Structures are given as C-alpha cells and as structure tokens.
Amino acid sequence: MIYFDNSATTKPYKEALASFNKVSTDFYGNPSSLHRLGGQAEQLLLQAREQIAKLLNVQKGEVYFTSGGTEGNNLAIKGTALKYRDRGRHIISTAIEHPSVRESMEQLKELGFRITYVPVNKHGIVSIHDIEKAITDDTILVSVMHVNNEIGSIQPIKEIGQLLKRYTKILFHVDDVQGIGKVPLHLHDNHIDLCTISGHKFHGLKGTGALFMRQGITITPLFSGGGQEWKHRSGTENVAGMVAMAKALRLTLDKQEINQNRMAEIKDFIRTKLEMIEGVQIHSPHLQSAPHIINFSIKGFKAEVFVHALEEKEIYVSTTSACSSKTQKASSTLLAMGVPEDEALSSIRISLAYDNTLDEAKKLVEEIKEAVIRLRKVMN
16 A cells, blocks of 8 residues: 555554553543542643643643644634734635635634635745735734645745734734644744644644644633633543654654655655656646645546546545545635636645655556556546
C-alpha cells in the first residue's frame, strides 16, 4: 500500500500509540479528581502542555487543549466574536478557508456580524493590500489560514501580522492545521493572537488538538461545564490523547529538521513528471507552496473515478479536502482561484508525509500514467 493522503489524516506514530496506551492503562484518573490517580493524570496533562508550549515557542499558559482543528477554529472565531462584539461586528477572512472557518463565519452572519471574504490570486494567495482595504473601524478579527489544505499555497502570515500591529483592537487568528510540522511558523514573532493545530495531521490521534491563545487575551467559551482549560473549554480532558499529541509533535518537528528538503525533492519529482502527462493542469503554485501538497486536474476525467482507479493499485490519494470530498461539488478553493468548474471537478490532491519515499513517488507516477491511458481507452 502507498498512502499519499496525509493532508486528510496521517498514520499515528507507534510511539504516540504506545504513549496513549500506557496513559490509558496506568494513569486513567480524571485530572480534576483529588486522589492520587487524579493527581497523576493532572501531572501528565501539565507535562504535555509544557512540551507542546516548548515546541511551539510559547508559554504553557497559552496552550489550550481541544478535540482538533474544527473545534479550535470554532472556538477561536466564535469565541472572539462573542467576547468583543461591543468593539465591533466586522470580521475579515479569505475565500479559500477550511469549512470549519467558513461555516463559523456564516453562523456569525446570522448573529448580526458582517463578514468580508478577501479574494485570492490565481496562485491561491491573498494580497496584503486587499486585507488592508477591507479593514474598517468595526473590524475585530482577521482569520487567515497558513497553508491551504487543498493546493498547499502559503499565505503571507508574517506580513499580515505586521499590518495588524497597527490596529490594536483587531485580533489575528491563523489556522495552522496544514502548516504545523511542514512549514515553520513562529507565533509570537508573527504577532499571531490565536492559532489552531490538530494532532491527527502530524501523526497523533484523531480527537486531539490545541489552540494557542496569546497571553492577555480572553474569549467567550463555547462549552459550559466544569471550567477546565482555565474556563475556556469545559469537559474532562483527554489526557492520553494529549500526551500522545505532544509525543507526535516532537517526532514530527525532529523529522522536519532532517527530512524537509527530501520531501520537497519528492514533491518536485512528482510535479515534473505530472507536467509531462497530456491533459494535466497543476494548480499548486511553484512559489509560496508547502512541501507536501500537489493539486492537479486531468482534463476529461471525474476526480472520484481517478481516485478509485489508483485505489485498485493500492495507492491512496484524494479529491478536495477530506471534509468536502463526498459532496461531489467543485472545490471552492479552485473556483476562487479562477479555475473553470469542469477542471475543478477533476482535481486530485497528493499529500506527502516525511516517511514517503522516492520509490513510492515513482510508482505513483507510473500508475497515474497507466490510469490515464486505460481510462481514455474506455472513454473513447
């Protein structure tokens, strides 16, 4: 089996699974309990928080545990909007955000907030000038993803952070679910106020995540309950999951330091070979592009047909983002870039992990070529 759908989810590290099993078996107490088992669980949760904070170069009090990217984005966006609505009711985002961001914005519209979706260029990259033009006296939040989950375009987060330094009442949220462990991002240096990550995107377990919230910021919680996570996210903490996530993040960042160039070389190899296939149109940009995502279309083919053709060879890729892949609608990201709808409907995403090899990439390209020939014969 060859797995090239790592932007949808990654295979958990054996070490992360071992940590999860150990904590679940031996330290299963509720961290809010007063007895010894509860104290042990609380200590493990504290250690996981400290480890993640150190890896992100932030303070431990700035790390809030969540169930993943969707909850983190909802908490950051809705929590900020509800907390600071007396300051203003205008929010800025982009036309290519993840559904958990976009749908949060649409829900806030129903509560009387005004949303501006800034366009992107043909490479899927937003303009700083367009963001600045969208700012009004009523703006309280700007939310921009770091790495696009479908095409891999890298947004100018540093420049946006510098811009927003001049607007003291505007908070800056970054969805870094696809960037963490692949494209470095210093949260404090880039003047980011809130940032979302998800454990299963870097070989942790599903149902784990974290929200960075800069010290001094407070938001309205979405869950009412026992007041865990400094009253920002009530609910009994997933201690084993967070310990596993801390382990997975450390291992991923270690691999990033060692293997990032090799991953980029494999991506470049795949891209070069795809460009040689008749009818292929690559949508991922050459520049400002993450090292692990390639998005392309093959003229005349439905995306799901091609995905299943590769699956027959035990090669796994995807169409749009995993959250949207079953809707059979054209990618909103590609449409926002100006890609024609018929072309967008045939888009395929290849997404790498550090464990993928050049031999796997060669096999992938060979099977793509053969699938194109085979399917064209059937169509003719």
